[in-house]
Structure formats: C-alpha cells, structure tokens
Amino acid sequence: MESTATPMDPAVPGGDVAFRVIDFLFAHRLSTTPVHYAVAHAYFDAKHQDICAAIDGQLEMGKSLDAFFVSELYEEYLAAEAIRRFRGVGTDVERLLDGLMESLRTADQGSSEYQASLQENIGSIGESNDALHLKQVAQSLLESALKASETNEVLKKNLETADQEARQLRSEIEKHRRETMTDPLTGLLNRRGMEVEMARVLSEDAEGEASMMVLDIDHFKRINDTYGHAVGDVVIRKVAQTVKRLIPGSAVPVRYGGEEFAVLLPQCSTEQATGIAESIRDTIEKLRLIRRHDKMAISQFTISIGVARRGLRDDMETLFQRADKALYEAKTGGRNRVALAA
Numbered sequence: 278m279e280s281t282a283t284p285m286d287p288a289v290p291g292g293d294v295a296f297r298v299i300d301f302l303f304a305h306r307l308s309t310t311p312v313h314y315a316v317a318h319a320y321f322d323a324k325h326q327d328i329c330a331a332i333d334g335q336l337e338m339g340k341s342l343d344a345f346f347v348s349e350l351y352e353e354y355l356a357a358e359a360i361r362r363f364r365g366v367g368t369d370v371e372r373l374l375d376g377l378m379e380s381l382r383t384a385d386q387g388s389s390e391y392q393a394s395l396q397e398n399i400g401s402i403g404e405s406n407d408a409l410h411l412k413q414v415a416q417s418l419l420e421s422a423l424k425a426s427e428t429n430e431v432l433k434k435n436l437e438t439a440d441q442e443a444r445q446l447r448s449e450i451e452k453h454r455r456e457t458m459t460d461p462l463t464g465l466l467n468r469r470g471m472e473v474e475m476a477r478v479l480s481e482d483a484e485g486e487a488s489m490m491v492l493d494i495d496h497f498k499r500i501n502d503t504y505g506h507a508v509g510d511v512v513i514r515k516v517a518q519t520v521k522r523l524i525p526g527s528a529v530p531v532r533y534g535g536e537e538f539a540v541l542l543p544q545c546s547t548e549q550a551t552g553i554a555e556s557i558r559d560t561i562e563k564l565r566l567i568r569r570h571d572k573m574a575i576s577q578f579t580i581s582i583g584v585a586r587r588g589l590r591d592d593m594e595t596l597f598q599r600a601d602k603a604l605y606e607a608k609t610g611g612r613n614r615v616a617l618a619a
Contacts, residue, residue: 298317301321302317307342312347316350320332325354356457356469462513463514465520465521465531466530466531467532471529471531471533474529474541479593479596482544482587487542488545488550488587489597489600490557492520492538492557492581493537493582494512494578495581495608497509497535500576512575513535513536516538523557523560524553525545529543539600554582558580561579562577564578579612581613582616583601583616584603585600599618602618603617
C-alpha cells in the first residue's frame with residue numbers, strides 16, 4: 278500500500294500536516310498511538326531524512342508499515358529527541374482546533390446578533406403599508422439564522438469532543454515522555470532524563486553556583502553474588518530513597534548505571550554539597566536490612582561519593598567528569614568516603 282503523501286510534497290501549514298498524519302496512519306492501518314503519531318509527524322515535516330528514507334525504502338520494496346517497523350524507527354531516531362520535543366508534538370492539532378473553535382464562537386455570536394436584529398426589525402416594520410410582506414421575509418431570514426445557529430452548535434460540540442481527544446493524546450505523550458526519562462526500579466531519572474534535566478538546570482545557572490555528586494555502592498557485585506539480584510535491587514532502592522530524602526527539593530537525582538547515581542545540586546556551595554554527601558554516606562552506612570522471607574540480616578554496605586563544584590567553563594559533561602574523577606579517588610582511597618574534586 279502506498280503512502281498518501283511523501284516528504285517531497287510542498288510544505289503545508291501545521292493543520293494540514295496534522296490531517297495528513299492521521300490519514301497516513303489510517304491508510305497504513307496503524308493505530309494513533311503517540312509513538313506512531315510521532316514517527317508519521319517526523320516523516321511529513323521532512324526534518325528527519327533518515328526516517329523519510331527508511332519509510333520510502335520500505336514502501337518502494339512493497340513492504341507494509343507495521344507497528345513493529347514504526348516502533349523501531351521511533352527507538353532508533355526519536356526516543357532521545359522525544360524527551361525534548363514531545364511537549365510540542367500535537368501542537369498543530371491543538372492550534373487547528375483552537376482556531377476553529379474561535380471561528381465558531383464568532384459565528385455563533387454573529388448569529389445571535391443577527392437574530393436580535395431581525396426581531397427588532399420585525400417589530401419596527403409592523404406599521405408599514407407592506408408589513409405583511411416584510412414580516413414574511415424577515416421571518417424566513419430568522420428561521421435560516423436559527424438553523425445556522427443550531428448547525429454551529431452541533432459542530433461546536435463535535436469539535437469540543439475532538440479537542441478533548443487531542444488533549445488526551447497530549448497527556449499520553451507526556452506520560453510516555455516521563456516513562457522514557459524515568460528509571461523503573463528507583464523512580465529517579467535515568468540517563469536520558471539526566472541529559473535533559475541537568476542540561477536544563479545548568480542553562481539557568483548563569484553564575485556557576487551548582488555542584489554535582491557522583492555516588493557508587495561499594496562492592497555491589499559482592500552483594501549480588503552473596504544474596505542474589507533481588508536483594509541487590511532492594512539495596513539500590515534503599516540508596517535511591519535515602520539520596521532523595523536527604524537532598525534539596527531543587528536537586529536533580531539520577532540513576533545512570535547499575536549501582537551508580539548522580540545528583541546535580543543547583544545554587545549549592547562546595548561546603549553545602551560536601552555536607553549533603555557526608556549525610557548521605559553516614560545514613561547509608563547505618564542502614565540495616567533484613568531479608569523478608571528468611572529474616573536474614575544483610576551485611577552492612579557503604580557508598581563512595583565524589584563532589585565537584587561547577588566552574589564557569591563547565592557544562593554537564595565536564596562537571597560530571599570532574600565529580601566522577603573525585604569518586605574514583607574516594608574508591609581508591611579506601612571507599613566509604615567523600616572526595617572533593619580539585
């Protein structure tokens with residue numbers, strides 16, 4: 278089945294793109310999920326040449342655009358970008374609906390004013406010599422206006438329903454965006470979320486007053502080997518909960534690896550960041566966990582932390598590297614300690 282449009286089509290207004298996207302999904306028997314919508318939208322706006330080439334190639338070979346193929350395109354080309362852009366996907370749909378709703382409101386208001394005007398004129402021409410004829414004309418126009426108003430009302434209700442569906446789509450997209458950015462085990466941001474949220478916070482840190490902590494559970498492999506991965510997961514969750522509880526509300530906590538965490542601390546001095554790190558380290562050291570099914574006490578575990586204060590030239594990557602280097606020093610210096618980057 279061939280596409281109803283190609284990326285080589287002339288540029289079209291946002292509303293037309295939205296209609297073409299929906300037509301495209303229907304034509305290829307694809308559901309209107311946020312993932313399918315995002316890939317189709319990228320195909321029509323022609324800003325993603327890799328997606329255009331992949332879809333055109335699939336169609337030229339006579340193959341169908343099934344959900345698996347489209348999902349693969351999404352994961353390969355749009356997953357990371359979706360975090361930044363999904364807030365805007367569907368904006369053209371809402372813009373179209375908002376414009377139509379405003380037009381209908383204006384039309385409906387005009388119909389009401391037209392009715393009032395006609396009624397007033399019907400009363401004013403009552404004393405005319407040809408009043409009967411004028412009344413008949415006016416009455417006919419009034420009935421036409423009433424019918425137009427009723428039609429507008431039905432159309433408005435239909436569009437309000439469509440508007441609600443569009444907003445629900447936006448809500449589903451936002452939910453998917455959050456899931457894409459979140460680590461399911463701990464509820465903290467994952468590596469993708471780290472890239473987006475930390476970059477956003479640092480962009481607002483014009484004076485370079487942020488600090489970063491990089492944390493690692495000491496001898497975590499030993500915990501997994503001794504007690505199993507289920508206990509290892511509990512340890513990771515406990516560390517995440519402790520970190521989240523002891524950091525400021527403005528901080529950005531991340532699980533970026535198996536037993537590895539990072540925390541960006543906006544508006545935080547070196548002394549404040551070191552104090553928070555020590556509080557986390559001390560609290561983790563004092564944790565005592567008991568395996569539920571056999572009441573076995575889990576051996577004490579600890580964490581090591583590297584802390585770096587942002588320099589004026591630091592971006593997220595260089596700040597992380599400096600904190601990670603400090604973490605390495607904490608590890609090689611004996612573990613269960615906090616090290617400060619030079």
